[in-house]
Amino acid sequence: MSEENKGTPTVECVLNWLKVTDAWVIGGYQNKFPRLYYAILGLVLILVIL
Numbered sequence: 001m002s003e004e005n006k007g008t009p010t011v012e013c014v015l016n017w018l019k020v021t022d023a024w025v026i027g028g029y030q031n032k033f034p035r036l037y038y039a040i041l042g043l044v045l046i047l048v049i050l
Contacts (some may be wrong), residue, residue, distance in 0.1 A: 017036040025031070 018039060019034050021034045022031055
């Protein structure tokens with residue numbers, strides 16, 4: 001494996017993890033968004049608070 005490709009599997013794993021849509025229901029609302037949306041929302045909220 002070359003030096004350039006060492007980080008690729010980790011990045012692919014993270015991207016695949018962020019694309020997963022978790023199955024949960026709160027008060028009749030069923031989640032339809034992948035984890036990526038919540039990660040972006042969290043980052044935006046942190047930037048707004050700071």
